[in-house]
Amino acid sequence: MSKRNEKVLMIPKIKLGIVIDHIPAGEGVKILEIISRYEEMQDVPVTLGLNYDSKKMGRKDLIKMQLEFLSPEIIQHISIVVPGVTIKAIKDYRVYSKVVVQAPKVIKNLLLCKNPNCVTNLESGIETLFHAVDEESNRVRCNFCERIFDRSELKPIIK
Amino acid sequence: MKKDLISMEDLTVDEIKDYLKLAHSVEKLPADERFRLLQGKIMAAMFFEPSTRTRLSFESAMHRLGGGVIGFAEQSATSVSKGESFTDTIHTVENYCDIMVIRHPGEGTARLAARVSSIPVINAGDGSNQHPTQTLLDIFTIEKDLGKISGIKVAFVGDLKYSRTVHSLIRALMKFDVTEFILVAPESLRLPKYFMMTDEPNKYHFYETNHLEEAISKCDILYMTRIQRERFPDLLEYEKVKDSYLLTAAMLEEARPHLRVLHPLPRVNEIAYDVDKTKYAGYFPQARNGVIMREAILLKHLGVKI
Numbered sequence: 001m002s003k004r005n006e007k008v009l010m011i012p013k014i015k016l017g018i019v020i021d022h023i024p025a026g027e028g029v030k031i032l033e034i035i036s037r038y039e040e041m042q043d044v045p046v047t048l049g050l051n052y053d054s055k056k057m058g059r060k061d062l063i064k065m066q067l068e069f070l071s072p073e074i075i076q077h078i079s080i081v082v083p084g085v086t087i088k089a090i091k092d093y094r095v096y097s098k099v100v101v102q103a104p105k106v107i108k109n110l111l112l113c114k115n116p117n118c119v120t121n122l123e124s125g126i127e128t129l130f131h132a133v134d135e136e137s138n139r140v141r142c143n144f145c146e147r148i149f150d151r152s153e154l155k156p157i158i159k
Numbered sequence: 160m161k162k163d164l165i166s167m168e169d170l171t172v173d174e175i176k177d178y179l180k181l182a183h184s185v186e187k188l189p190a191d192e193r194f195r196l197l198q199g200k201i202m203a204a205m206f207f208e209p210s211t212r213t214r215l216s217f218e219s220a221m222h223r224l225g226g227g228v229i230g231f232a233e234q235s236a237t238s239v240s241k242g243e244s245f246t247d248t249i250h251t252v253e254n255y256c257d258i259m260v261i262r263h264p265g266e267g268t269a270r271l272a273a274r275v276s277s278i279p280v281i282n283a284g285d286g287s288n289q290h291p292t293q294t295l296l297d298i299f300t301i302e303k304d305l306g307k308i309s310g311i312k313v314a315f316v317g318d319l320k321y322s323r324t325v326h327s328l329i330r331a332l333m334k335f336d337v338t339e340f341i342l343v344a345p346e347s348l349r350l351p352k353y354f355m356m357t358d359e360p361n362k363y364h365f366y367e368t369n370h371l372e373e374a375i376s377k378c379d380i381l382y383m384t385r386i387q388r389e390r391f392p393d394l395l396e397y398e399k400v401k402d403s404y405l406l407t408a409a410m411l412e413e414a415r416p417h418l419r420v421l422h423p424l425p426r427v428n429e430i431a432y433d434v435d436k437t438k439y440a441g442y443f444p445q446a447r448n449g450v451i452m453r454e455a456i457l458l459k460h461l462g463v464k465i
Contacts, residue, residue: 117286119267123245126271144267146166146288
């Protein structure tokens with residue numbers, strides 16, 4: 001049996017939905033965790049595939065969701081936690097649009113500051129704001145307390 | 160548009176030079192001329208945690224310029240102690256004054272105040288984050304004492320791990336092409352490594368040592384800081400190191416003739432009293448420079464030209 005057919009058996013094609021592809025192996029669970037926090041995603045059928053062979057990446061994870069539209073908020077969250085994944089929209093079993101999501105340079109009210117003495121944690125109702133420290137790294141600086149963190153160590157805000 | 164002073168990270172070298180230039184001009188003005196500059200203006204000194212020196216320095220600066228001062232010196236005297244939010248306090252007080260000077264233990268509070276207020280906000284210290292007016296007065300003092308900033312050699316002594324004054328000044332001096340730093344600190348209070356990381360690792364040199372004597376003859380500025388007992392997890396360690404960072408007049412024999420000893424004050428036991436009488440003692444004039452720099456800051460942020 002060819003590899004292509006094996007894939008079909010393991011994770012079925014969807015007629016209409018969203019596929020998150022090129023997820024670095026092991027990171028799929030992180031994305032699943034984000035998705036599961038959103039109320040609008042509670043009843044959506046989701047399939048998670050782990051450790052697939054990938055020409056580009058060696059190994060990758062994959063997520064398929066049966067819904068028409070993924071909110072920009074969720075896409076932004078994914079781009080912050082696992083930048084570089086491809087999000088594909090599927091219609092009639094075909095990819096009709098795809099986009100590679102990169103981490104934004106400015107992250108507004110999506111992550112919590114880890115510094116307990118930061119004003120965003122001391123006062124209620126303050127929107128958080130982070131700026132990317134540089135192009136390559138995953139580090140961001142809190143606009144308020146000016147501390148620098150790795151993006152992955154900051155908890156997302158779920159509204 | 161209103162202009163706030165929140166963080167040294169927001170300032171370019173040219174902007175810092177503007178503050179220095181203005182401070183020099185303020186210093187040259189006769190007292191009676193100075194007294195006319197901010198008449199009718201009110202500064203609110205909002206000190207959510209006590210800081211006698213910074214508050215008095217700002218109040219003195221405002222009084223010397225002929226302006227009025229309102230404010231409080233600790234949080235228990237405010238409505239915040241009754242449960243009022245910080246932003247509500249800002250929205251209320253902005254109606255009472257023309258400029259706000261804020262000291263708060265929470266990091267980022269001055270930035271938040273600047274965002275919600277329609278009048279200029281000056282950060283007088285936000286937790287362990289920023290204290291830009293201290294850094295500006297330190298640079299002003301160095302420039303006055305040595306006649307230049309670029310190319311000098313600076314030694315920092317004491318608590319280099321937690322001192323925001325040291326962190327902020329090192330970063331500012333690096334912008335001014337100060338490339339050689341001597342860091343004198345016990346192992347547990349050394350400067351965090353990320354302060355030494357730059358895009359130009361060959362340009363900047365940081366020499367670390369445990370011994371104060373080694374630094375004295377090699378630097379132009381000896382910047383002393385307090386070693387706080389509460390920073391040591393083991394008090395025995397504190398007892399061991401505290402005396403090795405005590406500067407005495409005798410130790411200054413080998414110093415360069417133009418050396419200045421600076422200290423953000425208050426000192427506890429880092430500088431012996433016999434140093435006060437030497438030509439090297441620069442820390443009390445530094446406090447005087449603080450008032451001049453704060454006069455310059457108030458003028459600049461209230462948009463008054465001289």
